[in-house]
Amino acid sequence: MQRYLLTRVVQSLFLLLGVLIVVFFLVRLTGDPTSLMVAKEAPAEQREAFREAMGFNRPLIVQFLDFGAGILRGDFGDSLHFRQPALELILERLPATFYLATVALLLAIVIAITIGIIGGSNPGSAIDSLGRALGLFGQTIPNFWLALILILIFAVNLGWFPSFGRDTSISVVLPAVALGFGSMGQLVRLTRSAVLEIRNEDYIRTARSKGISQFKIGARHVFRNASLALVSVISIQYSYLLGGSIYIETIFSWPGLGNLLQQAVDGRDFPLVQAIAFFISFFVIALTLLTDVAYALIDPRIRYSS
Amino acid sequence: MTAATPQVGFDEFEEQTWQKRLAYVGRLLQRDRGGMLGFILFILIVLTAIFAPVIAPHDPLKQNLRAAKQPPAWQEGGSWEQPLGTDTLGRDMLSRIIFGTRVSLTVGFFGVLIAGTLGMVSGLVAGYVGGRVDGAIMGVVNIFLAIPYLVFVVVVAAILGRNLLNVILIFGITDSPIFARVTRGEVLRIRESGYVESAVSAGASTGRILFDHILPNLIGPLITLATFEMSAMIFYEAGLSFLGLSVPPSVPSWGNMLQVGRQYLTIYPWIATWPGVAIAITALTFNLLGDWLRDVLDPRLRRSRK
Amino acid sequence: MEPILQVRDMVTRFYSVDGVVHAINGVNFDLYEGETLAVVGESGSGKSVTMMSIVNLIPQPPGKVEGGQAIFSYGEMAQDLLQLSEDEIRHVRGGQIGFIFQDPISSLNPTMTIGSQIAESMTEHLGFSASEARSKTVELLRNVGIPDSERRFNAYPHHFSGGMRQRVMIAIAVACRPKIVIADEPTTALDVTVQAQIVDLVKRLQEQMGVAVVWITHDLGVVAGLADRVLVMYGGTVVESAPVDNLYEDPRHPYTIGLLKAIPRLDATGEAETEELEVIEGVPPDLYQELTLCPFAPRCGYAFDRCWAEVPPLIEVGVQHGAACFYDVERGGPRNGS
Numbered sequence: 030m031q032r033y034l035l036t037r038v039v040q041s042l043f044l045l046l047g048v049l050i051v052v053f054f055l056v057r058l059t060g061d062p063t064s065l066m067v068a069k070e071a072p073a074e075q076r077e078a079f080r081e082a083m084g085f086n087r088p089l090i091v092q093f094l095d096f097g098a099g100i101l102r103g104d105f106g107d108s109l110h111f112r113q114p115a116l117e118l119i120l121e122r123l124p125a126t127f128y129l130a131t132v133a134l135l136l137a138i139v140i141a142i143t144i145g146i147i148g149g150s151n152p153g154s155a156i157d158s159l160g161r162a163l164g165l166f167g168q169t170i171p172n173f174w175l176a177l178i179l180i181l182i183f184a185v186n187l188g189w190f191p192s193f194g195r196d197t198s199i200s201v202v203l204p205a206v207a208l209g210f211g212s213m214g215q216l217v218r219l220t221r222s223a224v225l226e227i228r229n230e231d232y233i234r235t236a237r238s239k240g241i242s243q244f245k246i247g248a249r250h251v252f253r254n255a256s257l258a259l260v261s262v263i264s265i266q267y268s269y270l271l272g273g274s275i276y277i278e279t280i281f282s283w284p285g286l287g288n289l290l291q292q293a294v295d296g297r298d299f300p301l302v303q304a305i306a307f308f309i310s311f312f313v314i315a316l317t318l319l320t321d322v323a324y325a326l327i328d329p330r331i332r333y334s335s
Numbered sequence: 336m337t338a339a340t341p342q343v344g345f346d347e348f349e350e351q352t353w354q355k356r357l358a359y360v361g362r363l364l365q366r367d368r369g370g371m372l373g374f375i376l377f378i379l380i381v382l383t384a385i386f387a388p389v390i391a392p393h394d395p396l397k398q399n400l401r402a403a404k405q406p407p408a409w410q411e412g413g414s415w416e417q418p419l420g421t422d423t424l425g426r427d428m429l430s431r432i433i434f435g436t437r438v439s440l441t442v443g444f445f446g447v448l449i450a451g452t453l454g455m456v457s458g459l460v461a462g463y464v465g466g467r468v469d470g471a472i473m474g475v476v477n478i479f480l481a482i483p484y485l486v487f488v489v490v491v492a493a494i495l496g497r498n499l500l501n502v503i504l505i506f507g508i509t510d511s512p513i514f515a516r517v518t519r520g521e522v523l524r525i526r527e528s529g530y531v532e533s534a535v536s537a538g539a540s541t542g543r544i545l546f547d548h549i550l551p552n553l554i555g556p557l558i559t560l561a562t563f564e565m566s567a568m569i570f571y572e573a574g575l576s577f578l579g580l581s582v583p584p585s586v587p588s589w590g591n592m593l594q595v596g597r598q599y600l601t602i603y604p605w606i607a608t609w610p611g612v613a614i615a616i617t618a619l620t621f622n623l624l625g626d627w628l629r630d631v632l633d634p635r636l637r638r639s640r641k
Numbered sequence: 642m643e644p645i646l647q648v649r650d651m652v653t654r655f656y657s658v659d660g661v662v663h664a665i666n667g668v669n670f671d672l673y674e675g676e677t678l679a680v681v682g683e684s685g686s687g688k689s690v691t692m693m694s695i696v697n698l699i700p701q702p703p704g705k706v707e708g709g710q711a712i713f714s715y716g717e718m719a720q721d722l723l724q725l726s727e728d729e730i731r732h733v734r735g736g737q738i739g740f741i742f743q744d745p746i747s748s749l750n751p752t753m754t755i756g757s758q759i760a761e762s763m764t765e766h767l768g769f770s771a772s773e774a775r776s777k778t779v780e781l782l783r784n785v786g787i788p789d790s791e792r793r794f795n796a797y798p799h800h801f802s803g804g805m806r807q808r809v810m811i812a813i814a815v816a817c818r819p820k821i822v823i824a825d826e827p828t829t830a831l832d833v834t835v836q837a838q839i840v841d842l843v844k845r846l847q848e849q850m851g852v853a854v855v856w857i858t859h860d861l862g863v864v865a866g867l868a869d870r871v872l873v874m875y876g877g878t879v880v881e882s883a884p885v886d887n888l889y890e891d892p893r894h895p896y897t898i899g900l901l902k903a904i905p906r907l908d909a910t911g912e913a914e915t916e917e918l919e920v921i922e923g924v925p926p927d928l929y930q931e932l933t934l935c936p937f938a939p940r941c942g943y944a945f946d947r948c949w950a951e952v953p954p955l956i957e958v959g960v961q962h963g964a965a966c967f968y969d970v971e972r973g974g975p976r977n978g979s
Contacts (some may be wrong), residue, residue, distance in 0.1 A: 039843055043474070044477060044478055044481045047475070047477075047478030047481070048473065048478055048481055050478075050479060051479070051482065052482075055490060055491065055492060055494060058491070058495070059494060060495055065494060073471040086747070094388055097850075134504050148883065149464055150557070165619065166615075168566075168618065168622050169566075169615050169616075169618035169619040169622055170615050170616050170618075171573060171574065171611065171615070171618070172610075173569055173573075173574055173577050173593065174593060174607070174610075174611030174614065174615070175611075177593075177597055177607050177611070178608075178611070180600065181600060181601070181604055181607075185600075185601050225429060227558070228701075230747065231742060231744060231747035231748040232747065232749055232750040234698065234748070234752070235740070235742060235748045235749065235750070235758075235810070235813065236750070236761075237698055238696075238698060238734055238739075238740035238764060239733060239734065239735035239740075239761060239762040239765065239813060239816075240731040240733070240734035240735030240736055240762060240766060241726075241731075241735070241761060241762065241765055242728075242765070243730065245761075245765075249753070249761075250750055250753070253750070253752040253753065254751070254752055262919055269482070269483070270630065272483020272484070272485055272486050273483065273485050273487070275485055275489060275578070276574055276577065279578065279598065280597070286820070290486065290489065290900065291489075291578060294489060294490070294578070294580070295579075297493070299494075302490055302493065305486070306482065306486050306487070306490050309482075309483055310481055310482045310483065310486070313481060313482075313483055314481050317481075
């Protein structure tokens with residue numbers, strides 16, 4: 030168990046190092062990053078001064094070590110646009126993104142698992158059809174378009190929810206629905222197929238032979254086993270939501286990381302872009318690690334057999 | 336439960352000819368309404384893309400400020416001259432949607448072609464050679480998969496700049512790790528199967544095993560994956576366009592249209608509506624097709640899914 | 642003595658995409674209080690499906706019980722189980738009729754403690770509180786031979802060996818003191834040494850509780866020391882039904898005769914008998930076809946024209962002894978009136 034955890038931690042550290050390398054070299058993909066960050070029309074002396082100031086004229090390896098050492102110290106560089114440390118900006122925006130992604134995920138989980146278990150237990154029923162439709166639409170309706178349609182209907186026409194910002198407690202509703210819709214579809218599909226599979230397991234027949242009610246079989250026997258299959262998927266969906274909120278945050282002017290990334294990309298503020306990309310990847314890696322740990326704790330078979 | 340297992344008769348072993356297989360596929364299509372719908376839509380979409388100049392009623396780029404901002408024909412002020420209305424510059428929505436098919440399919444097709452080729456080759460090498468080569472390839476693959484896909488694509492697109500070739504390359508490269516992972520998994524699974532082991536022990540050469548045993552078994556899962564990934568790429572391309580990071584604004588792509596539509600969402604909602612519908616229908620098509628292909632191409636699933 | 646369960650003309654079919662599987666084609670049998678009835682047949686003969694059909698345990702769809710009766714009577718009560726709603730039959734299942742399945746590894750929920758899996762049916766049917774059910778469960782675990790039962794209550798199935806898990810399954814089956822226990826090949830998946838222990842355990846519990854046991858098996862060999870009566874099934878029908886001694890000494894159906902010749906026997910000295918084992922030629926019946934003839938006719942050396950034209954009913958050939966055959970093996974010719 031401890032050895033397993035240790036291996037996973039070391040693996041995650043290597044992944045982080047890899048991400049660091051990728052992020053560092055990405056902005057050098059087209060050669061000198063100066064050309065990315067400074068307008069082409071700028072006079073040569075200005076470009077040279079910028080190059081000097083950013084240290085882009087040093088050998089690549091020195092730049093990389095400097096970059097890595099900075100990150101170890103918590104120095105992610107300064108935003109060109111905001112003229113303040115990238116880390117400050119990120120930490121400022123982080124809670125909003127976490128909040129949005131969490132609400133979206135919870136919404137998706139509650140709806141998807143309920144529909145998935147009830148539908149999967151009664152194939153062909155109305156709820157099952159609803160689940161299948163949700164599963165299909167979740168994968169086929171782009172969330173940025175769904176966001177626009179939701180604004181059109183619920184903000185503009187009905188006026189129930191605000192169409193942008195984070196000023197009231199119900200501001201989160203539309204962005205969360207738009208963001209979580211795809212995950213909901215994915216989770217419904219998975220829950221449904223897990224339930225269909227579990228329904229054929231011998232231990233469900235045993236439960237039926239004991240005369241346990243359909244509801245209790247669903248809530249106790251099916252749910253427990255399905256949730257094992259869902260834990261890892263939910264974690265993947267969460268990292269997807271954290272990293273995927275860029276459209277939604279932009280559309281709803283949600284003051285989160287995705288919005289910041291969009292602004293940084295728009296303003297060619299690449300130090301900030303680098304920092305955000307690294308940070309989001311860091312969260313995703315950490316989340317995966319946590320999931321594996323949680324898995325080892327939840328599943329009695331893993332816990333005892335190691 | 337044993338009684339439900341049908342007795343295997345000798346007629347199951349009759350020889351398979353191409354005609355019989357084709358007839359079998361036909362029967363599978365008849366049986367699966369979703370697959371049938373996906374198949375028909377797919378053909379229609381491809382034809383639309385190829386014959387766009389013939390089908391489109393107007394030049395998608397031609398501006399006509401006098402006819403600008405016209406609603407769809409069935410709304411007040413609309414005309415059948417422009418059945419789906421016009422955008423803010425008076426360009427015909429229907430024609431632009433039709434030409435948008437070209438951008439989406441081009442990105443999807445070539446993106447998947449590149450990603451599939453790169454991924455399949457590296458996955459094959461990793462899975463077949465094993466050892467350190469496997470470790471190195473999968474290490475890189477895992478690093479790329481650790482960076483949230485959307486963030487990755489957005490950053491690379493921002494660095495490389497807006498043109499069709501760049502967009503295709505971005506998707507082709509960033510999506511290849513998924514193909515590599517699936518290929519490697521399949522190769523390992525096939526390698527451990529009894530028939531490959533017996534072929535190895537019978538002294539078959541590496542090339543023979545690769546071409547006779549492994550490649551034929553890879554085609555099914557990879558084609559299925561390609562279908563789903565094509566759908567995902569069409570999504571992501573639209574998303575990039577929507578953020579202003581894909582093809583130049585002059586090109587009639589669905590994402591570009593959506594971006595314009597977003598700005599006029601409350602006044603001229605149809606401008607944002609149609610491209611979204613087009614994306615959703617295309618994604619639906621590829622998903623239905625993918626689901627069906629998975630059934631047809633994966634003999635392990637074929638029996639259980641019918 | 643009145644039978645506790647009377648099954649009449651039961652028909653079960655499975656509607657698969659490939660066609661209709663005629664799994665059970667008019668099964669008749671009685672089960673008496675406290676007795677052990679062995680149901681013997683090869684896979685596909687319908688022995689499990691018959692028992693599952695009685696308590697609505699077959700998967701539906703594709704399965705469907707399409708006809709017949711299963712009268713369950715105890716005390717003053719008599720009810721046709723096939724007419725009950727799912728909610729009514731549910732309380733018979735587990736409450737009055739317990740099940741032991743073949744594979745104790747897959748038949749227990751891997752994510753629930755074994756104690757809670759036993760206690761569950763007590764709270765469901767007997768209305769026990771959680772603590773009552775817990776103490777009864779611990780008692781029951783001890784009774785089925787699981788040492789240290791207090792602590793084992795919280796163990797998960799994968800902590801147990803196959804034999805121990807089967808003991809847990811047995812505890813589940815008898816948790817509510819049912820009138821009938823249906824044991825579906827309960828020893829097939831176990832080691833030979835464990836098999837005997839499980840058989841002994843079931844017999845002991847049967848005596849303690851006075852429960853009738855239906856023992857489903859494909860192995861006529863284990864039946865001898867176990868059963869009071871035997872039901873031989875073939876092609877979804879009962880082909881012979883007899884007290885166990887009669888069946889071994891005086892089998893009347895050609896299929897039963899063939900089966901008995903296929904069992905290796907040890908004589909009194911423990912030496913294997915030199916007599917050669919025989920196999921029954923041919924393949925099991927195609928269940929996709931509706932049954933219009935004797936299901937065994939294609940493999941039967943005695944078959945004559947009538948066997949190919951109609952399905953033989955169970956004909957009384959002795960005391961409590963029935964055989965579904967138009968041919969009288971004793972006399973060596975078609976039965977009277979055939």
